[in-house]
Amino acid sequence: MNDLTDTKAIPEKSRYSAGVMEYKKMGYWEPDYVPKVTDVIALFRVTPQEGVDPEEASAAIAGESSTATWTVVWTDRLTACDKYRAKCYRVDPVPNTTDQYFAWIAYDIDLFEGGSIANLTASIIGNVFGFKAVKALRLEDMHIPVAYLKTFQGPATGVVVERERMDKFGRPLLGATTKPKLGLSGRNYGRVVYEGLKGGLDFMKDDENINSQPFMHWRDRFLYVMEAVNKAQAETGEVKGHYLNVTAGTMEEMYARAEFAKELGSIIIMIDLVIGYTAIQSMALWARKNDMILHLHRAGNSTYSRQKNHGMNFRVICKWMRMAGVDHIHAGTVVGKLEGDPLMIKGFYDTLLGENVPANLQHGLFFDQDWASLNKCMPVASGGIHAGQMHQLIHHLGEDVVLQFGGGTIGHPMGIQAGATANRVALEAIIQARNEGRDYLAEGPEILAAAARWCSPLRAALDTWKGVTFDYASTDTADFVPTATAS
Amino acid sequence: MTISTPSNSPPTDAASDPAIDLAVQDVVPESVDLAEEFESSGVREVMEELDKTLIGLAPVKQRIRETAALLLVDRARKRFGLAHSVPTLHMSFTGNPGTGKTTVALRMADLLHRLGYVRKGHLVTVTRDDLVGQYIGHTAPKTKDMIKKAMGGVLFIDEAYYLYRPENERDYGQEAIEILLQAMENDRDDLVVILAGYADRMDRFFNSNPGFRSRVAHHIDFPDYSDAELQQISELMVTEQNYEFSDKALTAMAEYINLRRKQSHFANARSIRNAIDRMRLRQANRLFQANAGPVGRKDLITLEEGDVRASRVFTGGLDSDAKPILPSAED
Amino acid sequence: MRITQGTFSFLPDFTDEQISAQVQYCLDNGWALNFEYTDDPHPRNTYWEMWGIPLFDIADAAGVMMELAACRKVHAGTNYIRMTAFDSSHGWESIRLSMITDRPAHEPGFMVERQEQAGRRIAYTTRAYVTTRPAGERYT
8 A cells, every 4th residue: 555645646667557546646746846837727625525635635636627537547658648637736724714725736738729718617627526535626716827818819899999989988887787687578678778878878788588588589679779779879979888688599599699789780799608608709709800899797607606615716707708708797796786795806806807917815816817918808797786885886896897777777766767867977976076086985975965966866866775785794705814913 | 308206295185285285274273383384394304405415505595495484474374364465486596507506496396385386396497499499380389388297386497598589580489488478477376487597698688578577586596616515516426426536536626626617618516527427437447447356345436536637627628639538528 | 968978977067176186187197188179979970179189298287277278269169178088008008088078058969860671670870960060160
């Protein structure tokens, strides 16, 4: 029997004798390994089964996500297998836990096909998540080398060009999702879009599950929506848009819907995360070719991103989606109804918008990430937010974001236009105060109240939703907190 | 044109910006502690800096101290609601080249900023070429451009009299003068103009341009440095660059100053700076050519007598046919 | 109607003091400001006429406000005037803020022309009512 405490890979000769061997000894655990600049690095949160050595569990993950199978195979020796083996080079206990470990695993760039999220993910989150030796496994973060990033298109349009096309600068964009989500006829649906845009929003949006259902088929929706967009544009003199959801059962059908949106003059279309990585990349290529902004609704992500010990962190989705080439992605609101710890969300936003993002453990960013001039991807904040929170939203989320007030627009007591106007006035008032150097976070309620004195829609909004907050503890929080200094 | 910003200016946020401080004063105070004002406004700091970094110039420093006192009292009067008018702050700095006019202008900009008379405290230094164009319609935009850049700070016009060329009645300088006069009158809250140059020529300039004379309230004359002051300045410059004179070099330097002053194109501290630059060059060549094994720290920092005496100033100055190390107008 | 292009179109028109505060914010960020004017308010009329070149190397808002005053002297009342801030830093290299500072007293707005096509499709054209008149005579 081999000595269990010996962590070194064993000599060539005995390494390949038939049988079962510890992963650690097969070359998947290399504590002295220094990652190459071209390596893809993944950071996993590993919860080993009871009695399993954390290093062995981590080595197993390295093995199962690269070349290994459960038993030794002589065919390894027909390959440059040292290069292809993923190498776990560091395992640390997770702060404030007893059974969880962070494992750093480096993968040679040759393990992956260029320009394919599908291929990257088939390795990194393929079989390994079902592996019996770990009780739970979560992909926390990834470092993508510049060499590999350069094989991806990146966002079809990007934040800067989107702003140029929209002629909108210096403030967050405003949007709203048409409600109710389901059941409106095409004609009624277009009414909501027109009211919202005319009232002052930049975008209206289809919801994730609006495709082509018995109550409203997709062509009907597209035609009425574009009537609303064009009419609102003429009423305001501003460029307006509506995310037409082209999500469908097949690629062929999605292309057909996207083409129709283009023919009608729409500037933006949308897809859902559930269509899959390859379909997303295809749509991003189509969007670049057709001057279309591509909005991604993250439908489905919480099935695997929310729980802390298993699945994957949303920041990894952010990275993959920026590579895959979407222009918008929902990335949390901090103050709204959906999951979102402020520090974690800061990490997501930096990942989507940064050029050279430094590691920041408090924001959950484990690696420096150079984005190699890939376009910036616009984060979208949506879900349970209203005009009374405007100062907080701008404080947490900054200026490059689409703020989407669905209920906060359509639920306004004076109507949809009034709801949209309330949001736009609140937004501009806070941006004005911020630029003037005021402490707009502390003075936010006064700034909004002052604007509400001459803007009755804003006054009604503040009265209606005053005190509405969603104050629940987040489930996905930082493992590293700043140590309080004695003072 | 150059734009300089004060290196140690206070942050310009609302809390500490004196201009804003004044704006929100609505309670009349019981009394004002001028000493405390002197301290808290940062004027003391500027004056100390002035004393520390500028050798000599006693009359200049005295005039600045007086101006600072006037402005501090003016500020205090304002708090009591006593009648006051925005003081005219445009100035003229007269004196020979190298007497510290630009350096003092920088400090002056800082001072005015700390007292809240200009919002930014940067200094934009220009000459005729920056203000006056060559074609019809060229001058106004050029002058206005410079004024725009200087707004909130100080516009320093070196050798201002070149703007005025009476011998050429179609000279575009006159257009620049008119625009400047207008700005000095209308934008007094946003802009301070300092006109600088030789004393005699500035006098003639003011005599032929009464508009300037009436708008410039403060005249500061910069005297030439004495030999002893120039000696001190040379030592300060050498120390700042991490060099030192040997004892013999120091004596040679004193002789150099005495001789140099009598020759043409003498420019006070500027001549000294140039001389030192050339001495460093000679020192480097000496070390290199001597080729006498490894050199130590002492060798690297010491300027020897020979480095000073090799100057043509000792052999008759600029007309000398001694072979120059560097082509230079002065050595 | 009131066209609502620009960063602040839903607030009451800014006073000079308020414009000046926005100017200073831009200058403090290192952005260069430029004024542009037009009498064609179409939302996709990207290139308004430039009032000179962007103002580089200005420290204080007063310098920029001088230029706005000069531009207004010629174009206020008969044109829209907007202020645009350019950021030259890598990764942006575009506009950071764009606000309308002046608008004509009366804004007639736009009409939508609908050209019916096969399959219920409509081709839309947005036309500013004022552009039926020649440039320079639109808001007089």
